Amino acid sequence: MKELSELMDFRPSIKVVDATLRDGGLVNDFYFPEGFAKALYEANVKAGVDYMEFGYKADKEMFDVKKFGPSKFSDDDYIRSVVGENDTDLKIAVMADVGRCNYKADIQEKANSPVDLIRVATYLHQMPGALDMIEDAKKKGYEVSCNIMAISNSQESDLKVALDLLGKSSVDVIYIVDSYGALYPEQIARIADIYGEFAAKYNKKLGIHAHDNQKLAFANTIEAAGDGVDYLDATYASMGRGAGNCAMELLLGFLRNPKFKLYPVIKFIENHMNPLKESGVVWGYDLQYLMTGVFNQHPRTAIQFTKDKRKDFSAYYMEVTSQE
């Protein structure tokens, strides 16, 4: 049983990472309303959030800049247009996917960039690519984290090899990522234990990025926090792909560090997230995501179900289970 002090007191090493523009951008092709990013930045500063993820560093050879909003590419100039010189305690993050980022050209030296943290996202089979990106970013002067995605479908022995490779790399933070929203808190505790062994051995920090397919994104995030995981991803109103993420408003309601403020989060949701939802942008927990979560599948068929505005959940159940 965890210590009560974990709830009543706080661990200063816990960092909150706002992923709204990045994971949220996956549901609207990164087209946020005028002024949204700036207002979000200001809300994050007021709320005491530690990192704000601006989006992906997507390769412009692969993705048409005319078909996505600016957070798909997160150019330094775009970020500067929002944060200026960013004279705040809020750090700026961007995500770089292995195989979809021309990182040698598109990621500048840290000295010339408003970005603080490069978040490398990888599947297990792409580890050498991830390691090259990690060393590139580190050499340029950034903090670097690495998300190993889709671990609920991976072999524990493979995962341990990857964790050992990351341990030996320059990465600062290793993320537990429940891409399919398939994991229960008990499993998060066990996984945090495995990651924790490597973190202790190699002096790395840990993070968690959860999905809400089974309404467990927040529960899994605080479970991980209680297990020693320090970097906690969240999004306003849970905005994110499919079922969405751990809600910022739940997370800041839970954390006891007095630097965190709930009110600016509520205010931002009222003024920006709820209007976004009312404008027709769709995300969040629903039965189709529950099903891919329960059956530990990629949410892509559930996302299609949502796009098609289908309501025949029982027929979809048959489709999902026929893929088993």
Place this chain on the structure above:
Amino acid sequence: MKELSELMDFRPSIKVVDATLRDGGLVNDFYFPEGFAKALYEANVKAGVDYMEFGYKADKEMFDVKKFGPSKFSDDDYIRSVVGENDTDLKIAVMADVGRCNYKADIQEKANSPVDLIRVATYLHQMPGALDMIEDAKKKGYEVSCNIMAISNSQESDLKVALDLLGKSSVDVIYIVDSYGALYPEQIARIADIYGEFAAKYNKKLGIHAHDNQKLAFANTIEAAGDGVDYLDATYASMGRGAGNCAMELLLGFLRNPKFKLYPVIKFIENHMNPLKESGVVWGYDLQYLMTGVFNQHPRTAIQFTKDKRKDFSAYYMEVTSQE
């Protein structure tokens, strides 16, 4: 850390209690569409649910029968009109609130009733009333459970006195109830530990009834299940007062006893719960409930906020915190 076997295997003593008509009825004054209760009963039978709660046994001197649907009063005749002689493994439950139930007159001998389980609901200060109802129901031949409500606002020492009184009574099951949706899984683990001491000493079973104010109803329910709690309340599509309850579809997706089937639950939600929601009946997690949960308050102001169709969440935040 809990045993992996808790996830992979199952504990046959775990019982699932469907509370849709009772807790769900609180949001529509128990006016469910024609055929709803019967279809729900059939879904529960197919899904392997153990108990179906039909509603309250409300005192007709206190509540006008013309202002509520039949599940407010749960007359035996009404229940029989749905379940006939109930030749199934599904047991029938009703809830009786201390101070709002004319139990001596309105609860018949078990031999003449389709009801199996009487669920007594009490606040700590009403314990003598609860004990009288428990003994009355037990003498009439029923299984009896007792919900101690609003424990997140109670003193632990008072709670222990109540648990000792219940231990010495004829009650079969003692329920952990998070009325305000204020508790985190770590706290549930500690509370289950306290309840567990009394359960072991007096040979009682334990149950849990959770609310979804912080999207933790399911997480808290499976935390409790892992801590030895056997009776798990859930409602279809989380229907229940305010933020609602632990979702039946999440719970049956989690439990590994092969007698539980998810498909009939999905089917019922598609055919009955989603149309109910589309007809304008409102329940479920939202920011106003998060706030009463975080600040450990009764949800009544949040329910009023919902009824008034207010959207000024930041103003409501100021109202909630001014009550601290």
